[in-house]
Amino acid sequence: MDEGSAALVAAGLGKRYRRGWALRGCAVAVPRGRIAALVGPNGAGKSTLMALATGLLRPTEGTVAVRGKPGFLAQGKPLYQGFTVEEVLHAGRALNPDWDDAYARRLVAEAEVPLGARIRTLSGGQRTRVALAVALGRRPEVLLLDEPLADLDPLARQEVMGALLAEVAEQGTTVLLSSHVIADLDGICDHLLLLSGGRVQLAGDVEELLAEHRLLIGPRELDVPAAAVVERRETGRQSTVLVRGLEPPDDAQAHEPTLEELALGYLRAGRTSGREVAA
Amino acid sequence: MTWVAWRQQRLLTLVSLALVALVGAGMAALWADLSSVLPADPAVLDERYGDLLGYVPFVMLAMPVLLGMFAGAPVFAREFEQGTHVFGLTQSIGRTRWWATKLLVAGLPVTVAMALLGLLNAKALGPLSSILTSRLQTPMFESQGYVLGAYTAVAFALGATAGLVVRSTLGAMAITLAGYVGVLAAVANLGRPHYAGTEYSASGAVEPGAWRVEIGYLDAQGATTTFAGQKCGETPIAQCLLDQGVAGRFARYHPVSQFWEFQGAESGIVVLVVGVLVAVSAWAVRRVH
Known part of the structure; x- marks a missing residue:
């Protein structure tokens, strides 16, 4: 990839950290204008990478x-609990000389969050929308979102993602969004960064990655060249094999994996090597 | 950032200032009452104000540490407890400005208010110096003058810095209490006797309100000697003194006129401690994430 x-x-x-390496030998290049998914199990180093990127x-x-x-939108979406929404916007303006107040207010209005309400009285979805408005109010060129959907119900997730996507598409903002729920990111992200055990397991354009991989389902004795196997599981008489860059053999059904199947395959495969790094 | 820091600390600052104003109103009433009876004999003052002096100085000793615990400790610790330091530290303004503004906006009003209360106390308590303990001694000394502001600053700095290091309000409050008592005891015992030279009294008697730091016995030649009271047995004390060669007494003391000189010296030392605490805090904020 062109790092320029x-x-x-x-x-x-x-x-x-004192307990050991949270992240090691990490090479990342997220292309401009992309919506990149930062995926990995709990403790993979996602938040550490975010915190390093924000300084x-x-x-x-x-x-x-x-x-x-x-x-930056930090994990847990910290906002001053005793502030009203109006005061949070005031804080955003006070802390950022390049603050776009009209824009931030429009985002809050679109979320239908009352300006006089205190942050602690808001629902998870409303709080996320306010936090997102404050993060976007600076008109960032690179937006880092750490588990923004973690505490939301499915409807709120959809609304938050919808609002986010509408804004970043219009502005051409680069987004790095971390989540451990991969299904939320399918169809939204066009770049994947898969962390496990403090290392990058897989990175690249989502469409290209999906096209390079096949999920094979065949008999237990299915013969696949070891070099192409990402992960192999056997259940009963059946083998499920995730392969990369391989023409599917005749005795197996093959289909392009979903983002979740791809990510889970790598995460399961990375578990053993991941433990060594984390130790 | 000033607005944000003020908005965050607003309630604590207003409650603190209201408390100081309340105590100040009481001290103003005392000053007015005192002015109506002065000049008066020490015995009259003792009769009228003795009970009050039993606890007022302890209220003054407690106020800085209360402010340090309730207004100083949460300044950073509450941010960590709610995770909002991440919000503050990822905006356009820098880390140093975030830290310095929070410290100043929260600390300056209470420090100034307490220094003003100290000046009022110097008016209200100063004339009462002769009746209980000298106004140069604990707890009368810390109760009045601008040193009250310095002690408030040190308690506040202790609370804020401890909060930044241990990241828990309760822990920071405990450290504030322990640290304040330590600073108070160390400065009063190790520092205060040495702020100014002592006066010598060849008779052992000292002027009213003075702080006697040394008393001893003199022989017939005027040299210092010792007296062992336990050897006297049944002998009357006057005879016993003569038997042991004691011809007189002497005393060394700080006259009450050294009060403001003492205030300056002690405030200087306490402000130095504040400086050290702020330096520790400046180091700690660089490690925050």
């Missing part, structure tokens, strides 16, 4: 750079 056009670049990035954390080794004005 990337909006988020990391090279040899590592972060060690909240300093890397133990390597480098990370956001090219363009950053915007």
Whole structure:
């Protein structure tokens, strides 16, 4: 990938806490204008990568750079609980000289959140919309969202994602969005970054990645070249094999994996090697 | 950032200032009452104000640490507890400005208010210096003058810095209480006796309101000697003194006129401690994530 056009670049990035390495040897390049999914199990290093990218954390080794004005929505969407929505917008204006107040207010109005309501009285969906309005109010060029959908019901997830996508599509904003619920990201993200055990397991354009892979379902004795196997599972008399860059053999059914099937295949396969890194 | 810091601390600051104003109103009433009876004999003052002086200085000793615990400790600790420091630290304004603004907006009003209360107390309590303990001694010394502001600043800095390091309001409150008592005891015992030279009294008697730091015995030649009271047995004390060669007494003391010199010296030392705490806080904020 051409790193020159990337909006988020990391090279040899590592972060060690007292308990061990949370992230190591991480190379990332998210192309400009993409909506990138940062996927991985709990403790994979997603939040660490986000915090390093925003400058909240300093890397133990390597480098990370956001090219363009950053915007960040932290995990748990922290907002001052005692503030009203109006006051949160005031805070956004006070803390950011490049604040677009009309835009942030429009986003809050579209979410139908009353300006006089205190943050602690809002529903999870409303709180997320306000937090998103504050993150977007800076008119960021690179938007980092750490588990923005974590505590939302399915309807609220859809609404939040809909509002987000409408805004970033219009602005051409690069988005890095982390989630451990992969189904939420299918059809939305066009770039994938799969973390496991503190390492990048898979990265690239979603369509290309899906096209390169096949999910084979065949008899137990199905013979597949080991080099092409990402992950193989056997259930009863049947084998399910995720392969990369391989013409499907005749004795197997093959189909292009969904994003979730692809990601889960890599995550299961990465588990053993992941443990070694985390230890 | 000033607006955000003020909005966050608003309630605590207003409650703190109301408390200081309430105590200030009481002290103003005392000052007015005192002015109506002055000049008066110490015995009259003792009769009229003795009970009050039993607890007013302890209220003044407690106020800085209460403000440190309730207004200082939450400044950063509450941000960590609610995760909102991540919000503050990922906006356009820098980390140093976030930290410095929060510290100033929360700390300055209570410190100034308490320094003003201290100046009022110096008027209201100063003339009462002779009746209980000297106004140079704990707890009368810390109860009045701008040193009250300095002690408030140190309690606030303790609370804020502890909150930044331990990231828990309750933990920071406990550290504030322990640290404040430590600073108070250390400064009063190790520092205060040395702020100014002592006066010498060859008779052992000192002027009213003075702080006597040393008393001893003199022999016939005027040299210092010792007296062992336990050896006297049945002998009357006057005879016993003569038997042991004691011809007189002496005292060393700080006259009450050194009060403002003491205030300056002690405030300087306490402000130095505040400086150290702020430096620790500045180091700690760089590690925050």
